[in-house]
Amino acid sequence: MSVTEDRGVRGQVLVCGESAPSLPEVAGLAVHRIGARPGKAEVDPLLDTETLVVAGTDADLAAVVVRLVRKEKLGSVRVGFVPSDPGSAVAALWGLPTDPARALALVTRGEVDPVPLIRDDSGGVLVGRGTFGAIRGVAYCDDQVALRGPARSVEVTPDGDGGPGLVVRVEKGLLFKRPVTFTGRAFQIGCLPTRPQSDGVPFPRAITRWTWYRHTEDLRLIRGLG
16 A cells, blocks of 8 residues: 555646656556646646645746746645756755655655745746856845845855745855855845846846745645654
């Protein structure tokens, strides 16, 4: 008897793109192979469920979570993640297995542990890591000045330590051996034209202003064992 039969899990598994791992059949979970970074047409018909499992990259997970936000289902759907990339920022941040079999077992046996969901002012979400490369501008984390001038890089992630929402790490230059770190609910920057990356995907055009901020609802991520 499978662990799913023990727990009575009912849900949908979205296997995203060609790089997604092959998964064994699990009673109570219907598997759907769809495209990478899926959109409304592929995802929305599958959202009326108790449990939604995404097998794929961090960007695939973000694409599915966007649809949960748009359909106002964050509060009712449990989300599991089976990473296709061993270097997944989401897996590292939230302590998720990167082995497909172990990750799927966690989904079927695990409990929801809500985690901060980060949104941006273009309508997207950030589930793992957001970055800027070499940049010059003025940035704030809440009311703290995070940057004034040039930086080699800026990284933003959800706060994995129970803080207010997100963590900002600014690498200013050769004189600073370690990144300067800030925590808050929002990060805003005005800068020379650049392209941020969200979960490994570059924004399609250059921007001069950008905001990442904590959403009002958390992501109901399955990551703990009951």
